Amino acid sequence: MRVLIVDDDPTIRMTLEGVLKKHDCEIYEADSGFKALEVIQSDHPPELIFMDWNMPGLSGVEVTTLVRETVAENQPYVIIISSNSDDEDVIKALSYGADDYIVKPIDGRFLNAKFAVAQRILGIQEKLRQTNLVLEKLAYYDELTGVLNRRAGNASFQVEMDRAIRKEQNVSIAMVDIDHFKKINDAFGHQTGDEVLRVFSRVLRQTMRPYDIVCRYGGEEFMLIAEINNKDEASDLFERVRETVSTTQIRHANQTINITASFGVHVVIPRTDMILKSLVQKADEALYEAKSAGRNKVIISADLDESKMTEPGSITD
Numbered sequence: 001m002r003v004l005i006v007d008d009d010p011t012i013r014m015t016l017e018g019v020l021k022k023h024d025c026e027i028y029e030a031d032s033g034f035k036a037l038e039v040i041q042s043d044h045p046p047e048l049i050f051m052d053w054n055m056p057g058l059s060g061v062e063v064t065t066l067v068r069e070t071v072a073e074n075q076p077y078v079i080i081i082s083s084n085s086d087d088e089d090v091i092k093a094l095s096y097g098a099d100d101y102i103v104k105p106i107d108g109r110f111l112n113a114k115f116a117v118a119q120r121i122l123g124i125q126e127k128l129r130q131t132n133l134v135l136e137k138l139a140y141y142d143e144l145t146g147v148l149n150r151r152a153g154n155a156s157f158q159v160e161m162d163r164a165i166r167k168e169q170n171v172s173i174a175m176v177d178i179d180h181f182k183k184i185n186d187a188f189g190h191q192t193g194d195e196v197l198r199v200f201s202r203v204l205r206q207t208m209r210p211y212d213i214v215c216r217y218g219g220e221e222f223m224l225i226a227e228i229n230n231k232d233e234a235s236d237l238f239e240r241v242r243e244t245v246s247t248t249q250i251r252h253a254n255q256t257i258n259i260t261a262s263f264g265v266h267v268v269i270p271r272t273d274m275i276l277k278s279l280v281q282k283a284d285e286a287l288y289e290a291k292s293a294g295r296n297k298v299i300i301s302a303d304l305d306e307s308k309m310t311e312p313g314s315i316t317d
């Protein structure tokens, strides 16, 4: 654990260090509130701070208030140290954001006990952070394939539209569906089907640019959103993806499987009032055409008529 000791008195810093070095921690020191802020804002911020209240310049309580107001993530646990033992002072320190309070002269047993409490609370905080990361991943990413799930894909749409508007780029929305996927499940089993979905997602992710959106829309259907200049560029991009999919050999359980996919693409001039559902519907119509035309095809429709820009609502629901 990274621990910061803040005190303008070197003797107190030494006393604290003497007690704390018995614990498994990395100790940093600061002799003023300003120096403490430098350490707190560094690349290795402390998790626990023992902070003297009365120091020239910024007081410990002022530093604590600043920390509470400015540190966005992973707030440190702050223990104020002071020779004032009045209840009013303790209440004041806690109300300004301190987590605990120690009265001078420092009693080593107190320090150890308070260190143990801090360690426990920080441990709980870290566990919560890890759990939140897992939950976040589950909330945004498809568990089987690791690409964005439908909800996250929908949420990314508006961000993508705003970016394309800023960059004066057009946007392509593609609905992609693996051809005859049911037959793969029937012939090789559901687990092999799952592996096909994983490899297919990886191919999509690797063939698209890092900032394009790749999302599993449901089952064996995926949605891709990419900035594009024109219909020809969309054709080049999705033909390249289609080709890569069709030439990828998927090996699973001593089997080698080849797949193809059909692509329905709709290209538009982005507008803030556009609704994803309508664009997906247009891309779905193109996908239906691609399936009807024999599969393993890219069909592109485009709505790049500038005059429609003056008719808000013409493309929205």
Ligand SMILES: Nc1nc2c(ncn2[C@@H]2O[C@H](COP(=O)(O)OP(=O)(O)OP(=O)(O)O)[C@@H](O)[C@H]2O)c(=O)[nH]1
Binding pocket: 144, 177, 178, 179, 180, 181, 182, 183, 185, 189, 190, 191, 192, 193, 194, 197, 218, 219, 220, 291, 295
């Ligand atoms: N293994 C596996 N199969 C899935 C998953 N989600 C959906 N499926 C299967 O995907 C198949 C989709 O079949 P269909 O909608 O008939 O489409 P298709 O066989 O790909 O035929 P076309 O789309 O017309 O080319 C169904 O058999 C679903 O059970 C999944 O997560 N894992």
